[in-house]
Amino acid sequence: AQSVAQPEDQVNVAEGNPLTVKCTYSVSGNPYLFWYVQYPNRGLQFLLKYITGDNLVKGSYGFEAEFNKSQTSFHLKKPSALVSDSALYFCAVRDTSGGSYIPTFGRGTSLIVHP
Amino acid sequence: DTGVSQDPRHKITKRGQNVTFRCDPISEHNRLYWYRQTLGQGPEFLTYFQNEAQLEKSRLLSDRFSAERPKGSFSTLEIQRTEQGDSAMYLCASSTTGLGDTQYFGPGTRLTVL
Numbered sequence: 208a209q210s211v212a213q214p215e216d217q218v219n220v221a222e223g224n225p226l227t228v229k230c231t232y233s234v235s236g237n238p239y240l241f242w243y244v245q246y247p248n249r250g251l252q253f254l255l256k257y258i259t260g261d262n263l264v265k266g267s268y269g270f271e272a273e274f275n276k277s278q279t280s281f282h283l284k285k286p287s288a289l290v291s292d293s294a295l296y297f298c299a300v301r302d303t304s305g306g307s308y309i310p311t312f313g314r315g316t317s318l319i320v321h322p
Numbered sequence: 323d324t325g326v327s328q329d330p331r332h333k334i335t336k337r338g339q340n341v342t343f344r345c346d347p348i349s350e351h352n353r354l355y356w357y358r359q360t361l362g363q364g365p366e367f368l369t370y371f372q373n374e375a376q377l378e379k380s381r382l383l384s385d386r387f388s389a390e391r392p393k394g395s396f397s398t399l400e401i402q403r404t405e406q407g408d409s410a411m412y413l414c415a416s417s418t419t420g421l422g423d424t425q426y427f428g429p430g431t432r433l434t435v436l
Contacts, residue, residue, distance in 0.1 A: 239422045241424070241425075243427070248430075248432070249429055249430070250326070250328075250413055250427035250428050250429045250430045251365065251413070251415075251427040252427070253424055253425075253426060253427075256422060256424060258422035259422075297364050297365070299364075308353065308370065308377075308417075308423070309355075309367050309370065309378065310367070310425070311367075312364030312365045312366075313364050314362065314363055314364050315362075315363070315364050
C-alpha cells in the first residue's frame with residue numbers, strides 16, 4: 208500500500224525568507240514523487256517530480272525538492288518566497304511495485320506568504 | 323499544447339437529477355484520469371482509461387457513477403440520481419504512458435447538489 212503525509216495544514220513565511228513544505232511517504236517498492244500547486248477554484252499545476260537519479264529536483268517557479276530515501280521524505284523548498292507563492296500545495300506518491308499508475312495525494316498544505 | 327479542458331466549470335443541480343461532465347485531454351495523451359476533490363482534501367482517484375479501455379473502476383464511489391471514453395479521446399463522467407454528498411470538485415487529468423508519467427490536470431468542474 209502507498210500513502211503520503213503532509214504534516215502541516217498551514218505554513219506561514221515572510222516574503223523573501225526561505226520556505227519548506229514537508230512531505231513524507233510510505234511505499235512497498237520505489238517511489239515516484241510529485242508536487243503540485245493549486246490556486247483557488249483551479250485545477251492542480253505540476254511543479255516537479257522525482258523518478259530516479261539526482262536526489263535534488265528542480266522545478267517550476269524556482270521550487271525544488273529533495274528526495275531522502277532514509278527519511279522517506281520529499282520536502283518542497285524555495286530559497287526566497289514570494290507573496291504570489293501563496294496557494295495550496297499537494298504532494299503525491301506512486302509505488303513503482305505492482306504496476307499501478309494511480310497516485311495517492313496528501314491532504315495539502317496551505318502556504319501563506321506575508322508581505 | 324492547449325492543456326486539459328473540462329466542461330462545464332460549474333454545475334448546480336437538484337438532488338435526484340443526473341449530471342454529465344466532459345473532459346478533453348491533451349491531444350497526444352492516451353491516459354485519462356478522473357478524481358474527486360472535497361474541501362480540505364487532496365484529489366481522490368475515481369477511475370482511469372488507457373485509450374478507450376477503462377483499466378480501473380473499482381474506486382468509483384458507487385454504482386451511480388460511471389465514465390466513458392468511447393473513441394479514446396474525450397471522456398465523460400456521469401453521476402445518476404445525485405445526492406448532496408456528491409457536491410465536490412471533479413478533476414480530470416491526462417498523461418502519456420512514459421516512465422514516471424506526469425499527470426496534467428484540467429481546471430475542474432465544481433458540482434453543487436441542492
